[in-house]
Amino acid sequence: MTRIEAQLRGADPRVAGGRLTIDLDAIAANYRLLAEQSTPAEAAAVVKANAYGLGTGPVVEALVAEGCRKFFVALPEEGLAVRKAAPEAEIYVFNGLFSSEAASFYREGRLLPVLNSQSDLAIWEAHGWDDANTPRPCALHVETGMNRLGLTPERARILAQENALTGALTPRLIVSHLACADTPNHPMNRQQLESFQRLSALFPDAESSLANSAGVFLGGEFLCDVTRPGVALYGSNPVSGTANPMRAVATVHTRIAQLRHVPAGGTASYGATPVLRDTLVAVTATGYADGYHRSGSGAGVPLRNALPEGACGFIEGKRVPVLGRVTMDLTLFDVTDVGPDSLQVGDFIELIGPNLPVDDLAAACGTISYELLTALGQRYERHYVRGGDRT
Ligand SMILES: *Cc1c(COP(=O)(O)O)cnc(C)c1O
Numbered sequence: 594m595t596r597i598e599a600q601l602r603g604a605d606p607r608v609a610g611g612r613l614t615i616d617l618d619a620i621a622a623n624y625r626l627l628a629e630q631s632t633p634a635e636a637a638a639v640v641k642a643n644a645y646g647l648g649t650g651p652v653v654e655a656l657v658a659e660g661c662r663k664f665f666v667a668l669p670e671e672g673l674a675v676r677k678a679a680p681e682a683e684i685y686v687f688n689g690l691f692s693s694e695a696a697s698f699y700r701e702g703r704l705l706p707v708l709n710s711q712s713d714l715a716i717w718e719a720h721g722w723d724d725a726n727t728p729r730p731c732a733l734h735v736e737t738g739m740n741r742l743g744l745t746p747e748r749a750r751i752l753a754q755e756n757a758l759t760g761a762l763t764p765r766l767i768v769s770h771l772a773c774a775d776t777p778n779h780p781m782n783r784q785q786l787e788s789f790q791r792l793s794a795l796f797p798d799a800e801s802s803l804a805n806s807a808g809v810f811l812g813g814e815f816l817c818d819v820t821r822p823g824v825a826l827y828g829s830n831p832v833s834g835t836a837n838p839m840r841a842v843a844t845v846h847t848r849i850a851q852l853r854h855v856p857a858g859g860t861a862s863y864g865a866t867p868v869l870r871d872t873l874v875a876v877t878a879t880g881y882a883d884g885y886h887r888s889g890s891g892a893g894v895p896l897r898n899a900l901p902e903g904a905c906g907f908i909e910g911k912r913v914p915v916l917g918r919v920t921m922d923l924t925l926f927d928v929t930d931v932g933p934d935s936l937q938v939g940d941f942i943e944l945i946g947p948n949l950p951v952d953d954l955a956a957a958c959g960t961i962s963y964e965l966l967t968a969l970g971q972r973y974e975r976h977y978v979r980g981g982d983r984t
Pocket residue numbers: 639641687769770804805806807821822823824825
């Protein structure tokens with residue numbers, strides 16, 4: 594087995610505390626749906642943070658096979674990982690250049706920087722040339738309301754005038770980012786669109802891109818030339834409060850390490866959560882070090898205000914609540930209602946999957962699916978499957 598194959602497999606299945614299954618056909622189907630929703634624009638794919646925790650190589654290969662030709666990452670090294678899986682693709686790097694030393698990464702990987710600031714512009718004007726002394730292509734991020742990355746409108750206007758004269762930069766794509774796309778009626782959406790249309794018109798030779806996953810479902814003018822969905826590819830609902838059109842991608846199972854009876858009046862886990870009834874407890878080998886958030890701890894935990902009852906798992910057709918605090922390597926579930934006869938050490942309890950959508954677990958932990966997915970730990974045994982092939 595090569596080192597890369599070993600990394601993709603994750604922990605040894607004989608001893609792993611949990612299993613992460615990634616359905617590449619579901620990612621492919623999600624891309625097709627997003628591409629259709631994006632028409633007439635082209636759908637790119639955002640694969641930053643190791644493809645939202647699910648593995649850059651296999652995810653990018655599956656997307657290339659569906660015809661995806663443009664990828665976005667946050668950092669240059671992520672871009673190099675995408676390049677290995679997509680030799681022909683256009684790969685854009687959101688976070689800009691930081692320093693002139695970054696320029697060599699862009700050259701090596703044929704990566705396209707998204708220039709965000711005066712300093713990015715200066716670095717790229719100095720270093721963004723190819724051997725034939727022509728400026729290498731880049732993207733520009735223009736600020737329309739996030740105040741995170743991007744050139745101010747004034748700076749973008751000056752740049753457009755200067756650049757029309759000097760041709761020092763060849764912007765191929767103009768981007769901005771929506772702050773409130775998951776709230777379709779938010780007035781900010783139209784405000785940002787109008788501001789973006791004015792700014793992107795200053796660069797008539799470049800394509801334009803505004804919509805993330807939720808933005809794709811705003812449709813119409815929001816689609817511009819290129820859309821940039823991320824989280825919806827990985828199965829999360831792009832527009833909360835509506836039925837989820839995406840297919841579930843990640844399934845996480847934890848293993849039962851021990852089963853024990855705790856009599857009424859006993860306590861469980863750190864902080865001694867009171868156990869109110871005779872309880873069958875499944876001690877499972879997944880904790881916050883695996884990305885199972887401590888804020889999903891069971892009832893009575895002062896640190897979590899989001900949902901009073903905490904997170905739950907799923908086994909034998911039943912939802913089973915987390916009991917007491919989630920710890921680094923172990924989480925307790927109250928499996929009294931499942932009963933001792935149908936459970937044994939080594940059995941798997943679903944934590945995320947067909948019965949427990951990632952968005953629901955996120956809500957129970959007071960966070961969003963983005964954070965759960967990107968925090969999925971390295972200790973899981975990883976499986977990449979196609980369609981129903983869940984081995
Ligand atoms: C992460 C990111 C995206 C993708 O957003 P999703 O909500 O995951 O679809 C798009 N554009 C920018 C600038 C981003 O940082």
